[in-house]
Amino acid sequence: MANYETRVRMLSESEISVADNTSKVTVALEFCRTDYPYYGYNLTGDASWNIKVDSQPAVNVSFTFNWNIPQNVWQEVGRKTFVVSHNSDGSKTIGMSGTVYFGAGVSPGTLSATDTAKLSVIKRITTPTLSNNAPTIGSNITINLPRASSAFTHTLSYTFGKVSNNIATGAGGAVNWTLPNTLAEQLPKTTSGTGKITCITYNGSTLVGTKTVNFTATVPDTMKPSIKSITISEAASGLNAQFAAYVQNKSKLNIVTDAAGIYGSGITSCKTEVNGKVYAGSSVTTGHITASGSVGVKVTVTDSRGKSFSSTKNISVIAYSNPKITTFTAARCTAEGVLDDEGTELSIGLNFSVSNVGDKNTKSYAVELLKNGSETWTPVLSGSKYSYNSTFITSVSLSLDSSYKLRLRVTDYFTTTTAMLDISSGFTLMDFRSTGKGVAVGKVSEKDAFEVGMDADFKGSLLVGGKKLLDLIYPVGSIYMSIKNTNPGTLFGGTWTAWGAGKVPVGVNTSDANFNTVEKTGGAPTHNLTTAQMPSHSHSIPALSSTAASAGSHTHTSDVYGSTGDFSNNATNLWIKGGSSVAAAYGVSKASKSGGAHTHTVTTKAGTTGSAGAGGDHNNLQPYITCYMWKRTA
Numbered sequence: 001m002a003n004y005e006t007r008v009r010m011l012s013e014s015e016i017s018v019a020d021n022t023s024k025v026t027v028a029l030e031f032c033r034t035d036y037p038y039y040g041y042n043l044t045g046d047a048s049w050n051i052k053v054d055s056q057p058a059v060n061v062s063f064t065f066n067w068n069i070p071q072n073v074w075q076e077v078g079r080k081t082f083v084v085s086h087n088s089d090g091s092k093t094i095g096m097s098g099t100v101y102f103g104a105g106v107s108p109g110t111l112s113a114t115d116t117a118k119l120s121v122i123k124r125i126t127t128p129t130l131s132n133n134a135p136t137i138g139s140n141i142t143i144n145l146p147r148a149s150s151a152f153t154h155t156l157s158y159t160f161g162k163v164s165n166n167i168a169t170g171a172g173g174a175v176n177w178t179l180p181n182t183l184a185e186q187l188p189k190t191t192s193g194t195g196k197i198t199c200i201t202y203n204g205s206t207l208v209g210t211k212t213v214n215f216t217a218t219v220p221d222t223m224k225p226s227i228k229s230i231t232i233s234e235a236a237s238g239l240n241a242q243f244a245a246y247v248q249n250k251s252k253l254n255i256v257t258d259a260a261g262i263y264g265s266g267i268t269s270c271k272t273e274v275n276g277k278v279y280a281g282s283s284v285t286t287g288h289i290t291a292s293g294s295v296g297v298k299v300t301v302t303d304s305r306g307k308s309f310s311s312t313k314n315i316s317v318i319a320y321s322n323p324k325i326t327t328f329t330a331a332r333c334t335a336e337g338v339l340d341d342e343g344t345e346l347s348i349g350l351n352f353s354v355s356n357v358g359d360k361n362t363k364s365y366a367v368e369l370l371k372n373g374s375e376t377w378t379p380v381l382s383g384s385k386y387s388y389n390s391t392f393i394t395s396v397s398l399s400l401d402s403s404y405k406l407r408l409r410v411t412d413y414f415t416t417t418t419a420m421l422d423i424s425s426g427f428t429l430m431d432f433r434s435t436g437k438g439v440a441v442g443k444v445s446e447k448d449a450f451e452v453g454m455d456a457d458f459k460g461s462l463l464v465g466g467k468k469l470l471d472l473i474y475p476v477g478s479i480y481m482s483i484k485n486t487n488p489g490t491l492f493g494g495t496w497t498a499w500g501a502g503k504v505p506v507g508v509n510t511s512d513a514n515f516n517t518v519e520k521t522g523g524a525p526t527h528n529l530t531t532a533q534m535p536s537h538s539h540s541i542p543a544l545s546s547t548a549a550s551a552g553s554h555t556h557t558s559d560v561y562g563s564t565g566d567f568s569n570n571a572t573n574l575w576i577k578g579g580s581s582v583a584a585a586y587g588v589s590k591a592s593k594s595g596g597a598h599t600h601t602v603t604t605k606a607g608t609t610g611s612a613g614a615g616g617d618h619n620n621l622q623p624y625i626t627c628y629m630w631k632r633t634a
Contacts, residue, residue, distance in 0.1 A: 029098030125209030160195030161186025184263035400426025
């Protein structure tokens with residue numbers, strides 16, 4: 001019996017319709033004789049054939065044949081064209097079958113064949129593209145919709161964090177979309193996040209398919225926290241009631257900030273800057289405000305996204321300083337104001353000022369006199385003025401035999417400034433105290449002591465207890481320090497020599513060999529540490545582990561020799577080739593069994609590093625300030 005082969009195959013695909021999701025395919029049924037190279041097929045007769053694609057119905061086609069076909073040459077029996085609907089995603093694989101029937105008694109009788117063919121994928125689902133894949137929240141982007149057919153429409157929606165919403169329905173080739181500011185509510189603690197846009201493609205009312213595209217939305221720089229209010233009030237007790245204003249050096253501020261985040265962010269820090277100092281918190285109390293005039297209170301708040309906003313509120317601070325006494329003088333005089341050492345009145349010069357603080361500061365001044373030996377101050381002059389600059393003649397009848405103290409007190413709301421003067425007794429060249437134990441020169445004797453009420457000019461040495469005054473203050477061996485390079489011998493007498501150049505004095509300590517004697521020197525400005533002086537230490541090397549990169553699965557080949565057996569599988573008396581001393585008649589190369597893809601781990605042991613450093617000197621100086629030092633030698 002003769003041998004035949006039959007096949008069914010797709011000849012072409014044409015008229016692809018994106019809108020209908022169909023294409024036309026032409027399928028042919030063919031056969032050939034394959035049994036003898038020198039026989040072909042040479043017959044005439046009637047026959048029928050049919051070709052079927054998927055579940056489409058097959059129709060028998062009758063025909064009359066008259067074939068003279070060489071051996072192994074394919075002869076087309078028939079062909080048929082079908083319209084094929086593709087899958088919803090545009091793909092399609094068809095099943096083909098065919099049969100030819102030559103009739104009873106005619107070789108080859110009936111021949112059949114089946115096969116499959118993969119068709120072109122019809123572009124169906126629209127994949128959206130964005131004009132900006134990393135837009136700023138609140139900005140506008142274009143969602144491009146490169147649809148395969150103008151008949152396609154789209155429904156667009158977005159998902160961002162926990163929110164989802166529609167963008168457009170029935171969209172054609174492109175849609176403009178403004179990212180809602182409310183997207184930022186999904187990013188309370190960060191400035192960017194990833195969302196997705198979903199595009200559903202329709203052909204009329206028929207769903208074609210769905211595609212998504214990701215985007216990264218960023219919170220704009222303009223989306224900052226806000227400061228609703230900055231409330232400032234006086235913190236120092238009583239000042240507001242007295243002055244209804246802020247007062248330099250006296251006022252303290254209570255500052256309360258009301259701030260809010262934006263679109264889901266929270267306030268994480270609040271910083272207040274005033275008077276050159278920084279305070280943390282939304283409610284702060286400052287120190288005293290030392291500036292005057294317009295003083296700025298700057299508040300900066302930062303939200304949970306790390307974005308900051310600042311606002312400055314200015315306050316007016318009235319200048320203030322403590323009452324100031326510029327001049328306070330007094331001298332004995334006559335009733336007419338003529339200066340006289342034996343006068344019984346006083347000529348008093350006053351010059352003082354008080355800060356008016358918007359004319360709301362309290363003010364008073366008082367001049368009082370205290371006779372030597374008395375405990376009672378006698379009022380001389382008083383009043384209420386912000387400033388005074390004049391000379392006043394008293395009428396208090398001072399005693400010539402007594403000295404006095406004169407006091408000026410200038411007082412405001414906050415404090416009192418005081419100045420004091422000594423008024424000597426009336427002038428007398430020498431006076432002896434009635435007790436017989438006191439004497440005075442240039443004044444009246446008022447105590448059992450030697451008093452001097454006039455300038456003294458000593459031409460000889462002044463002795464105290466039989467010793468010169470210089471020897472009492474700076475005996476030989478004393479050290480004199482000054483920032484002037486003047487030998488103290490020219491100031492006080494005696495013999496002096498420069499001492500201790502470039503050295504710091506240290507007190508004697510008899511229990512310490514370094515400092516146990518006077519004028520012992522030591523130390524150095526720089527020092528090079530020896531190994532013994534260095535702190536005990538080491539440099540650690542941590543235990544490390546690393547993995548060599550995998551080179552993939554592999555084997556190792558060995559030359560195996562033996563005397564008998566099947567060397568590829570079951571050899572006996574095998575050994576590995578080692579050298580010329582091995583004599584063998586047979587041998588094979590064998591590969592070891594693969595261990596698969598693998599890695600090798602390398603581990604180092606902990607240890608210490610080598611030496612480091614250059615061994616230079618280090619600065620050994622303590623903080624210092626220089627001056628001239630002298631030692632008295634005679």
